[in-house]
Amino acid sequence: MNAFDSSPTKLLMCHKSLGRPDDDERREIDALVTRVRELEPDEVLAHQMVETHLSAILTDGLLARYVVGPNGARQMVSLHLPGDFVDLHGMVLKRLDHEIVAMTPARVALIPHAGLEALIAKRPELARKLWFLTLNDAAMHRSWLYRVARTDAYARVANFLCEMNLRCMAIGASDGRVFQLPVRQQEIGEICGVTAIHINRILRLMREEGICTFRKHVVTIHQPGKLCTSGQFNPDYLYYDQALIERFEAVKEVSS
């Protein structure tokens, strides 16, 4: 199954009733896709401060957005899974304040801003849902900000893994305990604001404690409850429906 077989918007805003487009709206967005682009790992989709006229929906793979400093240091500000409208905000901001890069082989459906503008004008309720989507991203930024500023390296990694676990659950890519996370330790470091070397030590500690294992790009959470507690994970900021949250909580109950 790939983007050619199915609707690019199939997973858009899954389990977010405040933002999920209905079938009609999704069909209309799908119709706007002018091109599907394949990306290789480390290929840049959008550059800082370069004006664009396209936005992208991720259909396969993993994308990241990052701010880069004068010394070349990267700080990831967002990670995107299939179904995410990656740079919708680019339509409104015109120029982005950050870079967007593929972390794995990826596929995006490209939508011209002009088409989206027209659709939004026609369908105000959809405009509201797309707005919601971009604000959800902002809420995630705030959570990341708290994580980096107020917790230690162990908690940051734990929190990050909890977030990815839940987000993968939302798109059917996790059962609540096991999911693919195709990133290097270097990149986990760039997400959590920690060096890759220290990430390695944290992961070893989690493994030795029997809480969580990260091996060959697969995360296995042995003690979801402990991981959430260590990471101070509160999923409110993801704005998922109650039903998904309950499924997530249920996994914690079943002790491994």
Added chain:
Amino acid sequence: MNAFDSSPTKLLMCHKSLGRPDDDERREIDALVTRVRELEPDEVLAHQMVETHLSAILTDGLLARYVVGPNGARQMVSLHLPGDFVDLHGMVLKRLDHEIVAMTPARVALIPHAGLEALIAKRPELARKLWFLTLNDAAMHRSWLYRVARTDAYARVANFLCEMNLRCMAIGASDGRVFQLPVRQQEIGEICGVTAIHINRILRLMREEGICTFRKHVVTIHQPGKLCTSGQFNPDYLYYDQALIERFEAVKEVSS
């Protein structure tokens, strides 16, 4: 001069041509204000996860938004100056993922979401500008994230002071060198992810170096160029008009 004398939207999106409402639009927003609320320091305007039906434009004073953890630690995620539409995103998100608090005596103009919804339906171009405003906030979150994750305490404080200087310039509250910053060192710490004690040492260092002085809630920047460089300050993320940026840069040229 207070909010009763003048339009609450007078300063809205100053020097941001992508988001600045025109006079007509501003008048229509002003007409939606149903109440003006006075806030005392530390008074909370909006609580986490409580549904609201009002949004607020700040007309006087200083507000902050913060995420609070299970242990009570606060991380500021945003600071608001007069003219900011503080919680516009609350209209779309319904429930906020953070708290909003007054840092000084403050005054906000309250606008019911219902009225704003109606206005947006009537004026799509305004909707776009308001959307821009909320995305500008997100861009600031990303900058704060980089700051906290990738720079040391000295650079964080320097960067923060540069940001506040420019934002104050935008609303006529700074000449590029001197501006009011009515916050305690404790709060600078909660913004920069550093303890108040260490903030104190950083400020002393900046004072001793002759770069910047913070005294009695007044910031005096003696060497704007050095402060910007130390703080890796790049104002792109604020999306100000070129004219303002040029004025800001011009201040650096004039060596003190």
Added chain:
DNA sequence: CGTGAATTTGAGAGCCATCAATCTAAGTGG
């Protein structure tokens, strides 16, 4: 099986948190 990338481990240094105490400024009441 060779080669480079990624992971893993160790040792030492540094930045910043924590704890504790002093100092200053502003307000209060006698």
Added chain:
DNA sequence: CCACTTAGATTGATGGCTCTCAAATTCACG
């Protein structure tokens, strides 16, 4: 006018988390 009070600022000493540098090991892949 001055003792008293309190919040905030300031300074010192100590410790710990994490970075940096360096080297060894494992892994991916042709």
